[in-house]
């Protein structure tokens with residue numbers, strides 16, 4: 001008997017990851033829509049299961065925050081891990097749809113993801129896969145999702161970093177001393193990509209420059225904003241602002257007014 005088939009009516013597939021599929025589903029008992037993600041491969045080995053479970057354990061330990069994708073439930077079925085989540089409208093992936101976000105809207109996304117990062121970092125968790133693809137929008141609210149690479153900041157768990165394009169130099173050099181600051185770099189890189197409106201390359205001078213903390217001039221954007229992005233991608237993790245420090249920046253003042 002399939003718990004998935006018993007409890008949910010599948011509407012359509014809404015996502016493909018490297019290791020998973022995501023479906024829009026109707027939960028029969030409460031009549032509401034959810035997203036259910038399940039692994040493609042069967043997880044038979046203990047090590048595979050333990051690793052997959054890190055995602056749901058992070059989500060469950062974190063609890064509710066308005067700027068993270070909500071988590072409801074998880075279970076194993078046919079050796080696949082199923083995760084029932086809040087259904088979002090779309091992600092900010094810029095390869096899939098050419099998005100034309102204004103600086104104001106990008107700042108709003110940055111502010112809300114920084115809030116999510118402050119929340120998870122305070123709870124000792126680093127995301128390690130922050131990128132536009134993993135920033136979701138629901139009813140105009142931005143939410144950090146895909147905790148498949150999440151780990152403990154203190155380094156006491158194995159680390160599997162996410163998309164290399166958004167990873168700072170220290171991670172490529174296997175230095176895991178400041179994992180919270182890895183997320184800050186990735187958020188800086190993600191925002192830079194959204195501003196440039198073109199996908200970060202997988203290699204080449206633009207990427208090398210970014211990891212050195214060098215970003216090209218962004219005409220039409222304030223110096224204040226450009227300087228903020230620059231310090232977020234500083235090659236020295238200690239120099240990058242924490243999520244809390246980022247949120248104290250005057251550039252975000254206008255968003256917290258009632």
Ligand code: ATP
Pocket residue numbers: 014015016017018019020021022035037069085086087088089090091133134136145146147148
């Ligand atoms: P990746 O290869 O990026 O690690 P993954 O296997 O971890 O992928 P996700 O990134 O979590 O999978 O999800 C894959 C895709 O499914 C997303 O890019 C998105 O399009 C869609 N998706 C995932 N979760 C949701 C959600 N809660 N609401 C709406 N769409 C979602």
Ligand code: MG
Pocket residue numbers: 017133134146
């Ligand atoms: Mg993803």
Ligand code: MG
Pocket residue numbers: 017129146147148149
């Ligand atoms: Mg993932």
